[in-house]
Amino acid sequence: MKILIRQGRVIDPASGTDRVADVAIAAGRIIGIGSAPADFAPDRVLEAAGCWVLPGLVDLSVRLREPGQEHAGMLESETAAAVAGGVTSLVCPPDTDPVLDEPGLVDMLKSRAEKLHRARLFPLGALTRGLGGEVLAEMVQLAERGCVGFSQAQRPIVNTQVLRYAFQYAATFGYTLWLRPEEPWLSKGVMASGPLATRLGLSGVPAASEVIALHTLFELLRGVVAGATAGAQPPVRLHLCRLSTAAGVALVRQAKAEGLPVTADVSVHNLMLTDTDIGYYDTRLRLQPPVRQQRDRDALRAGLADGTIDALVSDHTPVSADAKAVPFAQAEPGATAVELLAGLALKWAQQDGVPLARAVEVLTAGPARVLGARLGTLQASVGRLAVGGVADVCVFDPVCEWRVEPARLRSQSRHTPFEGHALPGRVRATVVAGHVAFDAYA
Numbered sequence: 515m516k517i518l519i520r521q522g523r524v525i526d527p528a529s530g531t532d533r534v535a536d537v538a539i540a541a542g543r544i545i546g547i548g549s550a551p552a553d554f555a556p557d558r559v560l561e562a563a564g565c566w567v568l569p570g571l572v573d574l575s576v577r578l579r580e581p582g583q584e585h586a587g588m589l590e591s592e593t594a595a596a597v598a599g600g601v602t603s604l605v606c607p608p609d610t611d612p613v614l615d616e617p618g619l620v621d622m623l624k625s626r627a628e629k630l631h632r633a634r635l636f637p638l639g640a641l642t643r644g645l646g647g648e649v650l651a652e653m654v655q656l657a658e659r660g661c662v663g664f665s666q667a668q669r670p671i672v673n674t675q676v677l678r679y680a681f682q683y684a685a686t687f688g689y690t691l692w693l694r695p696e697e698p699w700l701s702k703g704v705m706a707s708g709p710l711a712t713r714l715g716l717s718g719v720p721a722a723s724e725v726i727a728l729h730t731l732f733e734l735l736r737g738v739v740a741g742a743t744a745g746a747q748p749p750v751r752l753h754l755c756r757l758s759t760a761a762g763v764a765l766v767r768q769a770k771a772e773g774l775p776v777t778a779d780v781s782v783h784n785l786m787l788t789d790t791d792i793g794y795y796d797t798r799l800r801l802q803p804p805v806r807q808q809r810d811r812d813a814l815r816a817g818l819a820d821g822t823i824d825a826l827v828s829d830h831t832p833v834s835a836d837a838k839a840v841p842f843a844q845a846e847p848g849a850t851a852v853e854l855l856a857g858l859a860l861k862w863a864q865q866d867g868v869p870l871a872r873a874v875e876v877l878t879a880g881p882a883r884v885l886g887a888r889l890g891t892l893q894a895s896v897g898r899l900a901v902g903g904v905a906d907v908c909v910f911d912p913v914c915e916w917r918v919e920p921a922r923l924r925s926q927s928r929h930t931p932f933e934g935h936a937l938p939g940r941v942r943a944t945v946v947a948g949h950v951a952f953d954a955y956a
Contacts, residue, residue, distance in 0.1 A: 608667055693754065
């Protein structure tokens with residue numbers, strides 16, 4: 515199909531583009547920005563006057579709940595939610611059931627996603643077999659099947675010797691480890707440590723859990739990098755998933771200044787909420803990592819604005835109604851968020867005076883850089899708008915303000931701590947590889 519996106523404000527931080535222009539698409543690729551070839555006759559026109567035309571959003575953490583947890587979500591429902599949120603590329607953690615530690619499971623998941631013709635799926639492989647933290651998974655085979663990195667999801671490795679071996683093995687092949695910085699024994703609480711946790715009688719997770727884990731990870735990373743040939747590319751990269759503390763942001767800033775090959779992301783929940791939002795045991799705020807105090811939230815927002823944190827993620831985790839209809843401490847952590855990602859990013863930018871280009875970058879070019887060479891032939895296309903590149907586009911109406919109503923979300927799970935919140939802007943249309951995967955006005 516030939517598509518013309520007419521007279522939108524084209525914003526692409528990767529190229530520095532910010533101007534009103536037409537975008538012409540044919541055979542799944544962008545063939546013109548500003549002017550189409552003389553003989554171009556579109557089959558479909560998307561009127562974008564007053565809208566922003568952005569690169570398709572890249573979300574580094576979207577749980578699809580398939581295989582094994584279809585009661586909470588499925589590929590069909592969650593990828594539909596993704597494109598409704600403007601997300602054209604998403605990374606899926608390996609904590610499915612069974613765990614993504616076998617090449618056949620990765621093949622099955624990718625094949626199912628491709629047949630839906632919605633968001634492009636980039637799976638993470640399990641770092642250890644069954645995420646048990648004892649025996650390393652077959653990283654080479656998983657990488658050959660398309661895994662973009664290796665993760666323990668929400669299950670930290672207790673045995674630091676195993677973690678050390680993981681760094682060394684990943685360095686052999688240049689893989690990226692995607693790890694949540696949390697000390698195994700200190701991270702067993704259900705909300706952030708502090709006066710409120712004490713008052714509510716809930717077990718807390720101290721900031722020290724993240725700090726201790728970061729020191730451990732950075733020291734293991736230094737050991738591997740120190741052994742590399744001078745001037746060579748880093749043998750392994752570390753992506754830190756879901757920072758949550760002010761001290762953690764400071765440590766990441768120091769590590770980057772030191773030159774360590776480190777990237778990081780933060781979830782929309784930790785960026786926008788604090789522990790006081792839990793109110794009277796609101797299980798929609800049962801999240802992992804937990805939302806913390808205002809000083810932590812402020813540091814996370816500043817770190818995302820200044821580039822210390824590379825990407826903003828939805829951390830979309832569908833949870834069944836039964837798993838939330840229990841006391842706070844027993845509730846399953848997670849919330850639906852992928853449809854809210856763009857609106858929350860814009861709200862953060864408006865509240866903190868962050869330049870629009872930066873707000874778009876943390877959803878597009880920033881996460882694409884985290885994926886890097888693992889994108890293969892898509893590296894020149896994902897997270898950017900480029901003539902000749904694959905046509906992944908988000909048409910976003912910045913004027914349309916809407917209120918979050920769970921019943922109107924497309925995710926199978928309707929639990930979100932942002933219920934009732936007013937968000938600025940809404941996705942008008944999403945194009946994936948030249949196919950209109952979502953049109954709000956169709």
